[in-house]
């Protein structure tokens with residue numbers, strides 16, 4: 001009960017806490033428990049981010065390592081989606097001293113998803129927050145330390161690597177980046193209000209919940225067209241709203257969509273507003289040529305206007321592509337030796353919880369191998385130096 005009271009207090013304090021997404025729905029008792037647990041995790045995050053590391057303190061610590069020496073980990077995992085937690089399960093199970101820094105939304109994108117039906121092992125589906133808390137507990141069970149804090153700075157130019165959060169400085173022999181990507185938002189006020197209540201950013205995840213509904217998809221790229229085609233399996237109709245008069249998507253996907261009798265296009269149009277009560281009822285679409293607005297009945301609005309990889313803090317430290325995704329070589333290695341990446345932060349193609357978890361596992365195995373090899377390399381170097389010194393003294 002104390003736990004719930006504290007959660008209530010923090011809930012009042014900070015509008016950022018998005019538990020109303022779940023709360024307003026009025027779900028089952030177990031769903032509410034999951035939601036409160038999410039609030040608890042979020043509160044933890046805010047409590048831990050209350051104390052800031054300022055630059056002076058940073059200077060002091062790095063120049064006098066005897067006082068407040070940063071804690072050194074074998075691996076620091078940045079991010080706590082399926083990739084991060086799965087990696088944590090593997091690295092801590094391999095007896096590596098592991099720290100997971102969970103980021104602004106502990107548990108990642110699945111914390112704002114309702115039911116997950118396509119994660120293997122759950123024949124009746126599982127709520128996203130519950131799935132993520134299970135993963136967190138599994139990683140902790142093997143010894144991973146999870147802190148609900150946000151990384152604000154990294155230094156991959158020094159060894160060990162240095163990771164700074166709002167409240168602490170950490171050092172790591174290796175780093176695994178699992179910060180994911182965030183769906184680009186339309187940026188209209190009603191979007192947040194209807195998130196999880198008709199507005200979705202993932203057709204593969206949420207499509208089956210929209211059986212028999214009129215659906216609107218926004219965007220003109222591969223994702224929008226692929227998702228619109230997928231949604232015709234469930235929806236009564238699918239309308240694609242695109243801001244230009246031609247698509248960016250590949251020709252083959254375009255042809256498929258044009259041939260599909262369930263798909264209609266609204267060209268040169270943008271979503272201006274969303275209307276409804278507990279759920280979406282209508283989407284207001286504006287023609288950008290004549291500013292005329294049309295109110296279209298719809299039960300679902302899928303926003304597919306691209307993703308932004310969460311890589312801002314790695315700028316200048318790692319190689320990224322022109323869209324900001326981390327570039328990998330040899331499966332999970334980044335351009336810096338000892339720094340690895342897994343999940344949506346490099347994968348713009350699959351973007352599924354299960355693929356992210358798979359990448360997390362791969363990267364963890366690579367980290368383990370790399371640490372073993374670098375330990376051997378160091379021992380060989382020491383041996384060589386000792387032999388050289390012995391030779392000179394003779």
Ligand code: NAP
Pocket residue numbers: 184185186218219220221222223224226243244247248270304305306307348349
């Ligand atoms: P994308 O290619 O960047 O396309 C985003 C679309 O959203 C564009 O049509 C863009 O319009 C529109 N858009 C962007 N911001 C908007 C805004 N604020 N309001 C309205 N519309 C907006 O993103 P994506 O479709 O997610 O694809 C990402 C990458 O994954 C691409 O390289 C794609 O080829 C790849 N992908 C491949 C496959 C496949 O091969 N099967 C499937 C999915 C994705 P404009 O066209 O006017 O810029």
